[in-house]
Amino acid sequence: MTMRWADLLSPRRLGDAGYEARPMRSIFVQDHDRIVFSAPFRRLANKTQVHPLYDHDHIHHRLIHSVEVGSVGRSLAMRIGQWLIDEGAIAPGEEHALAGIVQAACMAHDIGNPPFGHSGEAAIGGWFAERFASGRGLAADLDPAMRAQFEAFEGNAQGFRILSRLEMYRDSGGMRLSHATLGAFMKYPVTAAARAALPEDVRKGYAGLKKFGVFAAEADLWAEVAQGCGLPAEAGWWRRHPLVFIVEAADDICYNIVDLEDAFTAGDLPYDAVYQPLYELAGRPNRDTAGQSPGEVIAMLRAMAIGSAVAGCVEAFCANHAAIMAGTFSRSLIEASDRAGEFARIEALAQERIFTTPRKTRLEVSGRRVIHQVLEGVMPVLEALGRAGWDKGALPDHHAQVVRALSLDLRGVAGPETALHALADFVSGMTDRYAISTARMLSGQ
Incomplete structure (x- = not known):
């Protein structure tokens, strides 16, 4: 089954199906604004991204990271949207809808993450696992089939719970975002129980099954979104919305590149260790840096590296468009791009020298x-x-x-x-x- 852009760009709102957008403000702009003005988004300003907060005023926190991901995602979507127009896949003007959906989903992509970065997820999951193992108290009364979603606590699932249930119209559609934005947000369209029931080769064979992204409590809400976007349904799970790959690429680009800049700013990595990978990813630019401070050079290379990565991901999306629309594409756009080697080296550097500081x-x-x-x-x-x-x-x-x-x-x-x-x-x-x-x-x- 090949997905259709007419379904994928669905403006229908979760919990408010009869709503019609105003002429001067699209529903996808409203999605973006509802996310930005929400309390969970605001709290991201005091949540760790990678580097500990408070030691340095210029280190990224999750709110700034989300804004930057939204900016990169919008650029990716506009360029891909223009290609889709040229290919006759969408109508002229719909590139703005594409960009609005991606930007809104990017702004929300970390909204469910707990304090202290990804280690916070592990801490929550570890505590629940200890409780279930001890057989003590309330945790012992939970249906065993429901335990995995707490033991492997997942910020993506918590994010969908916030967007679709908890914030604004509680238990009545949550923020009442469009099906398209919620579809673009959903990186792992499967519950923990459904994922656990799948054969290992199926889980490993599709990127959308790497983790779970929906709690059982929100499974029906996700099913409504997935059906509204025309996503192909499998045995207990769905294929990814094509715009997920763009949101994921924007996140990959930002955190890989900006983590290096932050590491330099924080003093965790010296200038040469940061300069070289950014210089390579930026395409070895021949720029006169005389009179610039080391920080200014790194900032310049960071900007150029982002531009280079955006170009690579646009090319990867276009080259793999047929597989993406068929739901069979199962790599990240970074991995499928001609910048994959440079990113692999940056990720190895982060694992060896940033995440272990x-x-x-x-x-x-x-x-x-x-x-x-x-x-x-x-x-x-x-x-x-x-x-x-x-x-x-x-x-x-x-x-x-x-x-x-x-x-x-x-x-x-x-x-x-x-x-x-x-x-x-x-x-x-x-x-x-x-x-x-x-x-x-x-x-x-």
């Missing part, structure tokens, strides 16, 4: 402890709520105090699964600083 390692160790302290401090409230028959008014005084002190949102909590989601919603939504202060309060330190 003492500052980052200390953050991961302390962040794990902070997250576990918060989870341990809040879990007794939920267990007490269970003993009270899920009646918030019957909570013991101390637990009621904790609810008030933390503004803990217990709406819809009526059983083990919803209780654990409320716990994960709370801790994953924290900023780094708020997580630290909450851990201190709950632990009495």
Whole structure:
């Protein structure tokens, strides 16, 4: 089954099917604005990207990273959109719809990530795994089939939960974004249970199955989006929306290149170690840098490297368009581009010399402890709520105090699964600083 751009660019809103966009403001621009003005997006300003925050004012945090990904994604989409017009695949003017969808999805791509970077995801998942293994308390009451989605906690699934359920119109479409934007957001269109049931060769054979991206609680919402976009359905999962590859490419371009610039700014890598890979990716430009500071040279090469990577990913999308539309393409655009070798070397450098720096390692160790302290401090409230028959008014005084002190949102909590989601919603939504202060309060330190 080949996908159709007419379906893929669906402006139909989740939770508000009858809505019609105003003439001067497209629904995809509205999607972008709803994301930007949301509290979860705003909190990204105090969430770690890669390098620990607060040590340096010029280090990227997740909000700035998201804005930069949106900028690169828009550029990619406009250039690909023009190619699609030339090929007769979309009508003139629809390149703006393409760009709006991609930019909105890019802005949201990290909205579900917890504090302390990707190590925060591992900390949350590790804590749940320990709880399930111990057979203690509320976690022991959860249906075993539901455990994997908590044990391998996934920020992408949490992001879809925020967009489709939690923010704005709670339990009624969430932000009520278009099917197209939600489809472009969904990097892993499968639940944890459905993924686990697939043969290993199937999981390894398709990039969209590398992880899960939908909690069971939002499976029906995702099915509505996928069907609205005309995505091919498989046994328990869907093929990726073609625009996912553009969103993914924008993210890959930004974090790989900008992590190098941040490493130089933070003093984790010397000038020569950063200069050479950026110079190679930028195409070995012959530019006069006399009178420029080292930081200015690195910034110039960063900009040129991004431009070179954008060109490579546009070419890769166009060359693989038929496979992408058939749902059989299973690589990233970076991997399929003529810049793949340069990016592989940058990723190897990051693994060897950025992700292992003492500052980052200390953050991961302390962040794990902070997250576990918060989870341990809040879990007794939920267990007490269970003993009270899920009646918030019957909570013991101390637990009621904790609810008030933390503004803990217990709406819809009526059983083990919803209780654990409320716990994960709370801790994953924290900023780094708020997580630290909450851990201190709950632990009495």
